[in-house]
Amino acid sequence: MVSPVDAAIGDFIDAGASFITFHPEATNHIDRSLQLIKNGGCKAGLVFNPATSLEYCKNVKDKLDIILLMSVNPGFGGQAFIPATLDKAREARKFIDDNGLDCRLEIDGGVKVDNIKEVAEAGVDMMVAGSAILKEPRTIEAYKETIDAMRAELAQVGN
Ligand SMILES: O=C(CO)[C@@H](O)[C@H](O)COP(=O)(O)O
Numbered sequence: 612m613v614s615p616v617d618a619a620i621g622d623f624i625d626a627g628a629s630f631i632t633f634h635p636e637a638t639n640h641i642d643r644s645l646q647l648i649k650n651g652g653c654k655a656g657l658v659f660n661p662a663t664s665l666e667y668c669k670n671v672k673d674k675l676d677i678i679l680l681m682s683v684n685p686g687f688g689g690q691a692f693i694p695a696t697l698d699k700a701r702e703a704r705k706f707i708d709d710n711g712l713d714c715r716l717e718i719d720g721g722v723k724v725d726n727i728k729e730v731a732e733a734g735v736d737m738m739v740a741g742s743a744i745l746k747e748p749r750t751i752e753a754y755k756e757t758i759d760a761m762r763a764e765l766a767q768v769g770n
Contacts, residue, residue, distance in 0.1 A: 617643070624652070629653060641667060656715075656717075665699065676715065678717070680735075688742045716735050716737065731765055744758060
């Protein structure tokens with residue numbers, strides 16, 4: 612979680628970012644921060660901590676290219692997935708679909724082989740997985756095995 616938001620946006624644009632997201636509670640002017648990102652040619656979005664309401668989306672929906680739901684309290688990898696995030700994902704998916712938005716729905720935190728299918732079934736289309744993949748043994752083969760297992764789970768979505 613970075614604050615102040617607006618001062619950092621230019622740095623990320625200059626560094627070549629394609630998507631820039633920020634926490635709504637970290638800026639004084641959500642609409643202005645989203646506009647700054649879009650004016651810089653990047654896709655823009657909001658990040659929601661587990662206890663932060665999706666209400667912030669309502670008045671800026673035309674500027675949202677991505678909604679990112681934190682499924683842990685940000686800080687470090689290896690935390691357990693917070694199950695209530697699944698309801699929040701369903702709520703966000705409904706908001707995106709009801710408003711006909713061209714907006715990705717991402718989740719970050721505690722995503723593993725054994726919950727990635729449930730996450731996708733809640734309407735999420737981008738997942739961040741850290742410790743599930745980057746664990747011992749730290750080999751390309753081991754990483755691939757986990758990613759393949761995740762892909763196999765995703766192929767079962769809806770079954
Ligand atoms: O930034 C954060 C949490 O602060 C996340 O990106 C996690 O680092 C993802 O790691 P896992 O929860 O998958 O281990």
